[in-house]
Amino acid sequence: MNSGTFYAIGVGPGDPELMTLKAVRLLRESPCIYVPTSRLSTQTWVTDVVQLYATEGVDICPVSFSLEADREARQEHWRQTAAAIVDQLQQGKDVAFVSLGDPLLYSTCIYLIRSLQEQWSQVPIEIVPGISAYAHCAALTNFAVGEGEQSVNILPTVTAIDDLQSAINKGGTLVLMKIGRHLQAIIDLLEENELIEQAVFVARAGLPDQCIETDLRRLRSADPAVGNLAIILVHTENI
Numbered sequence: 001m002n003s004g005t006f007y008a009i010g011v012g013p014g015d016p017e018l019m020t021l022k023a024v025r026l027l028r029e030s031p032c033i034y035v036p037t038s039r040l041s042t043q044t045w046v047t048d049v050v051q052l053y054a055t056e057g058v059d060i061c062p063v064s065f066s067l068e069a070d071r072e073a074r075q076e077h078w079r080q081t082a083a084a085i086v087d088q089l090q091q092g093k094d095v096a097f098v099s100l101g102d103p104l105l106y107s108t109c110i111y112l113i114r115s116l117q118e119q120w121s122q123v124p125i126e127i128v129p130g131i132s133a134y135a136h137c138a139a140l141t142n143f144a145v146g147e148g149e150q151s152v153n154i155l156p157t158v159t160a161i162d163d164l165q166s167a168i169n170k171g172g173t174l175v176l177m178k179i180g181r182h183l184q185a186i187i188d189l190l191e192e193n194e195l196i197e198q199a200v201f202v203a204r205a206g207l208p209d210q211c212i213e214t215d216l217r218r219l220r221s222a223d224p225a226v227g228n229l230a231i232i233l234v235h236t237e238n239i
């Protein structure tokens with residue numbers, strides 16, 4: 001019997017029209033779709049996208065993000081999910097896993113792929129790239145991400161403000177992800193570095209409650225939750 005293929009499908013950042021034709025076709029054809037879920041409501045639209053394109057009656061398997069602090073516990077979580085998928089593939093069934101944005105950019109899908117390959121080195125995998133959230137945020141604000149010789153530095157999370165200062169010192173464009181509760185500290189630092197006017201903020205790009213702010217000072221009085229599912233783009237040099 002031929003084995004099935006594992007499809008890691010990037011579904012873009014939120015707007016269901018920002019998906020590739022291939023992603024839509026594979027969602028329509030997949031007999032089994034794994035959907036990452038989170039206790040953060042910010043992820044629920046991924047389920048909506050799947051329901052929009054999946055054929056009625058397919059197996060939809062929610063897979064929760066492991067939020068365990070312990071690395072080994074997180075890996076065990078992915079091992080168990082991978083084992084269930086390997087089982088289905090070896091029975092000849094194709095399996096799709098949807099991923100927010102692009103599957104290979106700071107995505108849980110990377111852990112899952114690694115775990116699948118550990119369990120079955122020849123596992124058939126096809127990765128379908130998706131539009132990354134930062135590309136949509138840039139498009140919404142007409143923010144040129146990279147121009148001429150500029151480097152682009154993506155910071156997956158801003159936990160230490162010192163790290164952000166070093167990134168500013170290195171120059172180029174900064175893409176700051178997972179803003180969350182660090183929003184006010186980031187705004188402070190951008191002001192100190194006189195970069196506030198060279199930064200844009202986009203939250204929940206492509207979703208009904210999308211928020212775009214080109215004057216970050218106005219976010220000082222915003223609901224702290226605005227930083228969830230948000231990106232800040234900064235030009236650290238005068239342009």
Ligand SMILES: C[S@@+](CC[C@H](N)C(=O)[O-])C[C@H]1O[C@@H](n2cnc3c(N)ncnc32)[C@H](O)[C@@H]1O
Nearest residue numbers: 013014101102105132133177178204205229230
């Ligand atoms: C775990 S990363 C996933 C990145 C994703 N793989 C990609 O290619 O964009 C999650 C972060 O992406 C950003 N993000 C994802 N979707 C977004 C959206 N619709 N609007 C703004 N930022 C978003 C946020 O910074 C969020 O904390």
